[in-house]
Amino acid sequence: MQVINPATEQVIQELTEDNPSSLHEKFALLQKGQRAWAGKSLAERIDIIRHFSSLLEKNIEELAQILSSEVGKPLQQSRNEINGARGRIQWLCDHASTYLQEEIMSDSPGMQEKIVYEPLGVICNISAWNYPYLVGTNVFVPALLAGNSVMYKPSEYASLTGLAIAKYFYQAGVPETAFQTAIGAGSVGAQLLELPFQGYYFTGSYQTGQKIYSQVAPKMVPVQCELGGKDPVYITDDISDINAVAAGTADGAFYNNGQSCCSVERIYVHEKVYDAYVAAFVQEVKSWKMGDPTEEGVYLGPLSRKAQVAILEKQVKQALDLGATLACGGKAVDRKGYYFEPTVLVNVNHQMDVMKEESFGPIIGIQKVKDDAEAIALMKDTAYGLTSSVYSIHENRAQEILSQMDSGSAYWNCCDRVSAALPWSGRKHSGFGATLSHQGIRAFTKTKSYHLRQP
Ligand code: NAD
Numbered sequence: 001m002q003v004i005n006p007a008t009e010q011v012i013q014e015l016t017e018d019n020p021s022s023l024h025e026k027f028a029l030l031q032k033g034q035r036a037w038a039g040k041s042l043a044e045r046i047d048i049i050r051h052f053s054s055l056l057e058k059n060i061e062e063l064a065q066i067l068s069s070e071v072g073k074p075l076q077q078s079r080n081e082i083n084g085a086r087g088r089i090q091w092l093c094d095h096a097s098t099y100l101q102e103e104i105m106s107d108s109p110g111m112q113e114k115i116v117y118e119p120l121g122v123i124c125n126i127s128a129w130n131y132p133y134l135v136g137t138n139v140f141v142p143a144l145l146a147g148n149s150v151m152y153k154p155s156e157y158a159s160l161t162g163l164a165i166a167k168y169f170y171q172a173g174v175p176e177t178a179f180q181t182a183i184g185a186g187s188v189g190a191q192l193l194e195l196p197f198q199g200y201y202f203t204g205s206y207q208t209g210q211k212i213y214s215q216v217a218p219k220m221v222p223v224q225c226e227l228g229g230k231d232p233v234y235i236t237d238d239i240s241d242i243n244a245v246a247a248g249t250a251d252g253a254f255y256n257n258g259q260s261c262c263s264v265e266r267i268y269v270h271e272k273v274y275d276a277y278v279a280a281f282v283q284e285v286k287s288w289k290m291g292d293p294t295e296e297g298v299y300l301g302p303l304s305r306k307a308q309v310a311i312l313e314k315q316v317k318q319a320l321d322l323g324a325t326l327a328c329g330g331k332a333v334d335r336k337g338y339y340f341e342p343t344v345l346v347n348v349n350h351q352m353d354v355m356k357e358e359s360f361g362p363i364i365g366i367q368k369v370k371d372d373a374e375a376i377a378l379m380k381d382t383a384y385g386l387t388s389s390v391y392s393i394h395e396n397r398a399q400e401i402l403s404q405m406d407s408g409s410a411y412w413n414c415c416d417r418v419s420a421a422l423p424w425s426g427r428k429h430s431g432f433g434a435t436l437s438h439q440g441i442r443a444f445t446k447t448k449s450y451h452l453r454q455p
Contacts (some may be wrong), residue, residue, distance in 0.1 A: 001184060003160055006072035007292050012361055015159055017184035020191050023151075026180040027195045030122045030149040033177020038119050040146030042100060043157040046093045053089040056082055056133075059168065066160050068293040069246055071129055072302040072338070075294055077256055077287055083093055085133035091420035092441065093203075096145045099441040112452040117445035119147035120222065121198035122197055126212065127162075128203045129155035130259045130360075131178045135203040135226065136165060138424065138435035143201070144174065146444040151197065152166065153182040153189055155204075157304055185381030189278055197221065199444070201262075206384075206429045224433030224443060227426055228358040230265045232379040233415055234401065236372070236392040237270035245391050246280035252389075252416035253364045254285065254342055257300055258310075261388045261430075264415050266355050267366045268375045274368045278346060281366065282327045285342045290333070304339040306427035312340055312361045319345050319352040329363070350408055358384070372397070385427030385455040390413040408434075 003013045037045070056063065064078035073081070097115075106113045125139040132154055150320045154162025166181045171196035182188055186208070193200075193215050199222040202212050209225040216223050233252070239245050243424070252264040269277045293301035303309060310334050316330050329343030340362055348355050348365035355365050369375045379388055379401075390398040402410040408425040411417060418424055423434035434440050 001156060003070055004229065005069050007305050010334055013160065015183055018182050018188050023182055023195065026151060029177050030151060030180055033175055034122055034149040037149055042097060046096055048173040049089060049141060050093050052169055053086045055168040055172055063164055066164055070160050071304040072157055072293050073256060074228065074298045074301050081131055081133050084163065085137040086129040088420040090138050092141050096441060099438045100146060104407055110454045115451045116448045116450060118448055120444060120446055121148060123148045123199040123201060124151045124192050124197040125201045126153045126192065126256055127155055132158040134159045134385060134411040138440065139201045139407060141442040142441045144178065148444055151180050151182055153192060154443035156185040159183050165174055169308045209431055225431035226435060227429060227431035228384065229261050229430050230358055230382045230384045230393055231387045233264050233267045233389040234375040234379060235269040235273060236397065238393050239391050240277050240393055243274060243280045244420040246277055247284045249415060250281050250284040254362050256360045257303055257414060259304060259360055260416060264418050265359060267364060268369045268378055269366060271368050271370055278333055278366055279325060282344055285328055285344060300342060300362060306338050307363050311339055312363050314345060315354045315359055319348060320356045322352050324348045324352060328353060372401060376401055379405060383429045385431040387411060
């Protein structure tokens with residue numbers, strides 16, 4: 001398998017893909033080692049994971065270089081991601097004991113009732129490339145803390161990062177019998193579905209999630225799917241600082257080249273502030289530097305995957321054919337690498353894919369609305385349900401709108417945000433199950449209810 005630098009289109013490295021027999025061996029190893037890993041005290045496992053985090057900090061420049069070279073993320077955004085993952089690791093380690101310890105639910109004379117959180121066993125984590133440290137951490141860290149052994153399949157577009165993560169886990173003291181990587185493309189992921197894992201935790205597209213969920217269903221083991229989104233933002237007519245709101249939402253749409261599951265994917269603006277908002281938004285977008293991800297100060301690098309360029313071109317063409325107007329951008333950049341101009345489309349509507357299908361790139365549609373009712377109807381007109389956001393100086397107004405959204409996260413005056421303390425979960429085509437928070441720690445356990453009667 002070739003690892004290609006999306007900024008230069010050059011092959012960085014060749015890797016050997018796993019195959020059914022190597023995966024079988026790795027699975028057997030994990031199965032053998034899981035009990036010993038779970039047999040360590042939780043405090044020991046926490047120490048090892050904290051050590052892993054300190055190794056990420058110590059080696060951040062090397063790791064950021066690797067990440068930028070294979071996914072095209074600007075170096076500073078790679079550093080931000082690794083630091084973000086370290087923040088999540090800290091939260092998970094700080095709270096693991098609270099949420100994994102047994103809970104005495106009633107203790108009357110002669111009878112005690114308690115819940116014990118046991119590890120699932122050997123779990124499989126099939127992951128995405130856009131934030132390998134963040135979406136990886138959401139799964140393999142709490143899974144290991146809870147005493148599971150983990151088969152981690154990084155995306156084929158982030159394999160070098162996956163191997164680096166394994167290297168530092170081993171250095172930190174996670175045994176090879178508790179953590180293994182599966183290297184390869186979708187076919188390797190499909191082979192993992194054949195093995196008897198005791199839980200499947202997937203991050204990726206709706207299309208792949210649907211396949212995995214249906215194929216794994218007969219195993220009757222836990223499955224979680226963290227999938228894509230078409231996340232809306234509504235700018236009401238009462239915002240106080242239009243430039244700040246425009247800059248914040250533009251960052252929400254274009255950070256990491258718009259390749260985030262919770263990127264702002266569509267914007268609705270009250271007609272009273274529409275013109276001023278669009279002008280400020282476009283001004284912000286035009287201020288960014290695009291270039292090689294290793295150059296300091298670059299905000300937009302190349303897209304990670306070549307295939308996405310054609311998808312964006314198709315969305316732009318269809319929108320223009322249906323009456324949209326380009327406020328800026330609109331095409332691939334004429335240079336080596338998978339670069340696409342940051343693109344703002346106005347005069348858009350819901351006949352256009354750019355307002356309905358996940359773009360996963362540096363492109364956004366901004367639609368004018370006449371009131372809150374129209375904004376609500378449009379925001380709800382989606383198959384996805386990851387996040388929704390409202391900008392307003394009035395909390396009540398925002399809450400009233402957000403309460404009607406069928407999404408896992410709701411933002412007031414912010415967007416494109418994840419907190420380790422809150423469940424990260426989608427609804428509808430954005431998936432199900434939760435990572436992070438107390439739910440995301442217990443997601444890697446099975447409960448045993450003890451009914452203990454004294455003789
Ligand atoms: P993808 O679905 O193409 O691939 C994800 C993983 O699944 C990869 O490791 C891939 O090799 C594997 N895979 C592909 N086909 C498979 C099969 N048939 N069986 C088993 N495994 C298979 O997604 P992607 O392009 O890597 O990621 C982008 C998508 O992920 C976007 O839709 C994005 O919104 C979503 N995402 C969601 C979250 C979240 O937390 N909700 C986070 C990050 C990304």
